[in-house]
Amino acid sequence: MRVEYINPFVEAAFNILKEVLASDVHRGELYLKSTATPVMGVAAIVGLAGDVEGRVLFDMDKPTALKIASAMNGEELKSLDELVRATITELANMITAQAVTKLHDLGFKFDLTPPAIFTGENMEIHDSDVEALIVPMETACGKIEINVAIRERA
Amino acid sequence: MAQTETATQSAEARKTSGDKIDFKMITFSLAGKEYGIDIMSVKEIAKAGRFTYVPNAAPFVRGVYNLRGDIISVIDLRTFFHLPAERKEEDALESLLILRIDEHVFGVIVDGIDKVVAISSAGIQPPHPIFGDINVKFIKGIVENSGKLYIILDAAMIFAPSKAAEEAVHAEKPKVVPPVLVEPAREERAAPLAQAGEDVGASFVRESLAALKGFHITDLNELWFQRRYSEWRVVRKNEVQIREPSDAETFLEDFWSPSSGMLLSPDFADSLERILPGNESKTLNVWNPGCGKGYETWSLAVILRRRYPDSRVKIWANDSDLLAISMAPNMVFPDKVPDYYAEYMTTGRNGQTFIQHIRDSIFFEFHDILNTNSLPPLDIVVCRDLLSLLAPVDQRRLLDDFSDKLKPAGILVLGSNEVPGSGWRSAGSGAVSAFCKE
Secondary structure, three states: OEHHHHHHHHHHHHHHHHHHHOOOEEEOOOEEEOOOEEEOOEEEEEEEEEOEEEEEEEEEOHHHHHHHHHHHHOOOOOOOOHHHHHHHHHHHHHHHHHHHHHHHHOOOOEEEOOOEEEEOOOEEEOOOOOOEEEEEEEEOOEEEEEEEEEEEOO | OHHHHHHHHHHHHHHHHHOOOOEEEEEEEEOOEEEEEEHHHEEEEEEEOOOEOOOOOOOOEEEEEEEOOEEEEEEEHHHHOOOOOOOOOOOOOEEEEEEEEOOEEEEEEEOEEEEEEEEOHHHOEOOOOOOOOOOHHHEEEEEEEOOEEEEEEOHHHHHOOOHHHHHHHHHHOOOOOOHHHHHHHHHHHHOOOOOOOOOHHHHHHHHHHHHHHOOOOOOOOHHHHHHHHHHHHHHHOOOOOOOOHHHHHHHHOOOOOOOOOOOOOHHHHHHHHHHOOOOOOOEEEEEEEOOOOOHHHHHHHHHHHHHOOOOEEEEEEEEOOHHHHHHHHHOOEOOOOOHHHHOOEEEOOOOEEEOHHHHHOEEEEEOOOOOOOOOOOEEEEEEOOOHHHOOHHHHHHHHHHHHHHEEEEEEEEEOOOOOOOOOEEEOOEOOEEEEEEO
16 A cells, blocks of 8 residues: 555544544554454445545444434433444545545545444455555544555556 | 264265266376366367477477367477477377367377266365466366376466466476486475585585574585585684574674665665666566564665655565564664665654655565465565575475566566576675566
């Protein structure tokens, strides 16, 4: 993955999470992964197209998703309902959109697909031939892993 | 109860739908092993002999054959894969598979044709790189059917007159010895085993280098190691052992290629520029794995710009060290740079940077070379001193990867003390250790 793409995603994730959760956020060590990625329970995915092809996956476990949705909506949410899903989807959209805006300012043209959300247990995601950059984010609500896999269009 | 039954039924239904028969293959044998080939590419099967010999054809071409008025060429698959073939009588009939690939019809000689087997394509497993006898790129997969394992060959890959297949054939050529003999030899090469007759000290040094510095002695750098070790013995007298990382560093001191971690010296750049072959194509694809902080890549971009002023150069430079590679795209030189590079730089507030044209030719990527490398066909690979720091199996795998990705006239540049082994011929001079595919 091009070096120029890394920072916009890390910064956007950091800024947005800090803003919506109104609490401290810590970034873990970045690393690369190319094997199947287990999904923790709730995963929002945004596709990217344009100069590049790829996707960004926001992965967290169910309690974290509930806590984040509660914090963002300002009310206690207990089950993974429509509102929680919509909130997490929106979070994914906000972070990706800000990253893409930053990239646009640097001269890279990306388009987004509408986000989709996956929930369930024991899920894995396989991308053939693309290695993913993992950006772990520790928040007061729990851990979110942002999994960015982008490659240049051949 | 009823519910349980439905559940079982639906489970069964799912199982059968998963096992749907959607792939038929003709099975045949080569040197005692079972193979399969997609029935869609098989036109018919036949017994034939007395092929008309064609002079100057590749050794695996047995000749041409008149198939009811159509002249087809006949290929001996056993010779093609360097498998033992029994010599038959002059008049004896051979088992022939007549294949149709696109517009071309071929006859293919095999040991024996067995039957048609119908399987589910979901049951086809991907080929394993250590299959041995047959180059893995010709194998579509492996499947099990009634207790037998069939290796499914990729007919299109074998017979397509494409470059890929041609290259593959070239890559296979040096192996004239039966593969059975080649395989163990390969392993010996890969493992950092003590050479016969070598003193014990040397094998300890090999192990220490691997343990302390992740530096692996294989065929890649064996020549250097032999020379360095004899020097080392003279200098260190009784203290040949490497106990501390600092000892290992001293031992490796003269391994590293010139100008590591800085812009390539004008001398080196000049010799590299001189060995690069002419190139008519409009674009030039270059791969620079393990570029570290990026000095090598920037130098390379300038060298290529000088050598190929009319081509569009694209360099993919990658490293798995995030800190090093993050700095690479915005490199600033506060001090004076050699004149060789000066004309491609502009002066900014903090020092000199490379001009936009040079910047645009490089993609710096955070990438681990041990993961899948997806790159277009390449003209040049520059990979200095990286392979020696990888495990022997990975060294082998990457050299194969380079060979796959390089175009037929492509150039591989390794570290000054590295050689890639069989399948490559030297194309470098002086400190530039460059190679072409054979």
